[in-house]
Amino acid sequence: MIASLTLILFCQLVGEVIARGLGWPIPGPVLGMIVMLAALGVRDRIRKYRPAFGRQVDATGQGLLAHLSLLFIPAGVGVMQRLDILTEYGWALLVALVVSTFITLVVTVLAFVFVSRLTETSARGGEGSSARE
Amino acid sequence: MSDQPFALWVYLSQTPLLWLTVTLGAYVVADRISHATKRNPLCNPVLMAVVLIALVLWGTATSYPVYFEGAKFVHFLLGPATVALAIPLYENRRIVMRALLPMLMALVIGSVTAIVSAVWIAQLLGVPRQILVSLAPKSVTAPVAMGITETLGGDPALTAILVMLTGVIGSIMVTPLMNALGMTDWRARGFSVGLASHGIGTARAFQVHSLAGTFAGIAMALNALVTALLLPVILRLILS
Incomplete structure (x- = not known):
């Protein structure tokens, strides 16, 4: 578990070093996510020879993600310091959020369904067809 | 004599331990309420926990920076959690x-x-x-x-x-x-x-x-x- 946690922190560290070193306007942890994807690919290569290698990583990651909402709370409480902005622009922001979320949901689901009907006329659905793997 | 509880409060309110505990405690309470309402989206555990903690801070006249000294340990995990999104x-x-x-x-x-x-x-x-x-x-x-x-x-x-x-x-x-x-x-x-x-x-x-x-x-x-x-x-x- 400690090894897995070290790997996750290391990926974040690499991401931060790249983002800050090159001055990219991308958060370090996002680049760390890409590094982590690559690391998982490498792990599966090694697993062909040592099946038990890196098995803990999945459990550690799931542990972190299981209570993701807890992690937003400290930042969320920060709204205490922003009550002036919220009293002044609260309604405008709320309208923007509601309308924008509505539009985004509709546009995204329609785009997905439209393209999947164009491309998956023969093989329907994502559920039943995993027998080939 | 009667200064004792006050001194204890002054000590506790300045340590990370208290506000870290309050953060986790508020989340547990909010999560239970959310569970009890069959995860009704209106009873969002994050929003409830934030309101709960904000009320406690307001009631005890605690500033956000003091609170964050304790809560930052939870906050830090956002980075690793983002990296862990690669796993699913x-x-x-x-x-x-x-x-x-x-x-x-x-x-x-x-x-x-x-x-x-x-x-x-x-x-x-x-x-x-x-x-x-x-x-x-x-x-x-x-x-x-x-x-x-x-x-x-x-x-x-x-x-x-x-x-x-x-x-x-x-x-x-x-x-x-x-x-x-x-x-x-x-x-x-x-x-x-x-x-x-x-x-x-x-x-x-x-x-x-x-x-x-x-x-x-x-x-x-x-x-x-x-x-x-x-x-x-x-x-x-x-x-x-």
Whole structure:
């Protein structure tokens, strides 16, 4: 578990070093996510020879993600310091959020369904067809 | 003699231990309430916990920086949790590959829509430019959205609140809206709520259908990547 946690922190560290070193306007942890994807690919290569290698990583990651909402709370409480902005622009922001979320949901689901009907006329659905793997 | 409890309070209120405990405790209480209401989206555990803690801080006249000294240990885990999003994404890589085209199209169109619509509507309603920067990444998972805002000179705390509200709004809206639109593809339903409402939407999708939840998680991770890349460019285009 400690090894897995070290790997996750290391990926974040690499991401931060790249983002800050090159001055990219991308958060370090996002680049760390890409590094982590690559690391998982490498792990599966090694697993062909040592099946038990890196098995803990999945459990550690799931542990972190299981209570993701807890992690937003400290930042969320920060709204205490922003009550002036919220009293002044609260309604405008709320309208923007509601309308924008509505539009985004509709546009995204329609785009997905439209393209999947164009491309998956023969093989329907994502559920039943995993027998080939 | 009677100074003793007061001295104890002065000590406790300044240590990380108290506020860390309060943060976890508030979450446990809020999570129980949410569970008791069968995960009603209106009883969002994050919002309830935030209100609960804010009331405690207000009641004890504790400032946010003092609170954050304790809560920062929880806050720190946002970074590693963002990295860990790679794990479900990697696990689902075959599903991703199989639905690659619809996902990529929906991803790019949805991501741009989420940013541009929010900024334009708020601008129309007279919200100043500085706040628009903090609003723009509202559909992205909180750690990434806050990172984006910070890099662009906005206000991460405001972003955190707007992101959470977006999550709650989307998770309340999604099921009736998708039913009204007659959408039966769980992949598409999940993908749209994950893209529009990140982790809170994903949690909602998992309650409805596991395939929807999987696609919501994928959409959340991909939208975090795409928005981080696109947002600086889009903001330069629409705010100039």
